[in-house]
Amino acid sequence: MYILGIESSCDETSAAVVRMGEGERVICSNIVASQIETHRLYGGVVPEIASRAHIEAVSNITYDSLRKAGIGISDIGAVAVTSHPGLIGALLVGVNFAKSLAYSYNIPLVPVDHIKAHTAAAYLSDASLEPPFLALVVSGGHTSIYRVESYNSFEEIGGTRDDAAGEAFDKIGRVIGLPYPGGAAIDKLAYEGNATAIALPSPALGGDTLDLSFSGIKTAALNYINSERQQGHEIARADLAASYTHAIVNAITKKARLALKQTGMRRLVLAGGVAANSHLRAALEDMCKKQNVRLSVPPLSLCGDNAAMVAAAGYFEYLDGNFADTSLNASAI
Numbered sequence: 001m002y003i004l005g006i007e008s009s010c011d012e013t014s015a016a017v018v019r020m021g022e023g024e025r026v027i028c029s030n031i032v033a034s035q036i037e038t039h040r041l042y043g044g045v046v047p048e049i050a051s052r053a054h055i056e057a058v059s060n061i062t063y064d065s066l067r068k069a070g071i072g073i074s075d076i077g078a079v080a081v082t083s084h085p086g087l088i089g090a091l092l093v094g095v096n097f098a099k100s101l102a103y104s105y106n107i108p109l110v111p112v113d114h115i116k117a118h119t120a121a122a123y124l125s126d127a128s129l130e131p132p133f134l135a136l137v138v139s140g141g142h143t144s145i146y147r148v149e150s151y152n153s154f155e156e157i158g159g160t161r162d163d164a165a166g167e168a169f170d171k172i173g174r175v176i177g178l179p180y181p182g183g184a185a186i187d188k189l190a191y192e193g194n195a196t197a198i199a200l201p202s203p204a205l206g207g208d209t210l211d212l213s214f215s216g217i218k219t220a221a222l223n224y225i226n227s228e229r230q231q232g233h234e235i236a237r238a239d240l241a242a243s244y245t246h247a248i249v250n251a252i253t254k255k256a257r258l259a260l261k262q263t264g265m266r267r268l269v270l271a272g273g274v275a276a277n278s279h280l281r282a283a284l285e286d287m288c289k290k291q292n293v294r295l296s297v298p299p300l301s302l303c304g305d306n307a308a309m310v311a312a313a314g315y316f317e318y319l320d321g322n323f324a325d326t327s328l329n330a331s332a333i
């Protein structure tokens, strides 16, 4: 069946058509209208501007996604939309648009959790992937480890107690003058620096917990930057990028390894915008190889926010009969 996915939780408006069925997981179209250039002016996402830009883009890109897939709205078996979590005004645009479409054309409406959607990206890139597995979702808003026992059952077994890894990258990127969002720029810059040059605290909390905390490393990096500036020194940006990335990647990899050990799971899925980080991908590949664990990581095009992942997650919600009616509301959490 064809599923139309709609995504508008943050700063990308996206519409996609996927064809899902027994042994079939095909992306027919996946259009992403990014607002990054608009928000870059302000160094971060401005929620009101994001909502307005979603309104301007959503109908056109939905039309484009159908046209690119070579189908009409009457071929669609379900409309899947991100209903939570995210920026409330931004989410409301996608939810209201999807509701109107589903109501007007009498198509089942399926609300989708954005985190489950990030994980579902791996179903599209790894045709034989099926639960159970552990999912490590690392994005601008989340850093969590889930035990995924079946397509729709996610149990959070660990994660950050404060900021997300993506937010930690973006914050330091902004302070050292890298373009928003800083994650991708820090990833690149880290290759030019020395990862042991600057001592930073590990975001991995001690002991058997699977939790992390990024506030300490953010503060330590800010203190380093301020102290260097006060002394009139040039910031060693590449060394900072390398040391910061090293500490974050090590901590996430350590907790992923511990989660695999504690649960006995043999499969790991890495998902979310920060899954695009080349150092994190390499470290997890290495760890999984040593632990004899199968790792699934979506291609870069499916790591950031996109509607193909929403449509894929929507398919499994559809199979479980998790429909919504016109009373569906968006939720920030």
Ligand code: KG4
Pocket (backbone or CB within 6 Å): 010, 138, 139, 140, 141, 142, 165, 166, 167, 169, 170, 181, 182, 183, 184, 185, 187, 272, 273, 274, 275, 276, 277, 278, 303, 304, 305
């Ligand atoms: O999943 P996503 O597109 O949006 C949320 O749901 O949050 O993730 C966006 C985050 C941003 O913080 C961005 O800096 C980060 O993903 N990101 C990266 C990389 N590419 C994107 N972080 C580290 N390394 C990258 N290569």
Ligand code: ZN
Pocket (backbone or CB within 6 Å): 114, 118, 139, 140, 272, 273, 304, 305
């Ligand atoms: Zn996301």
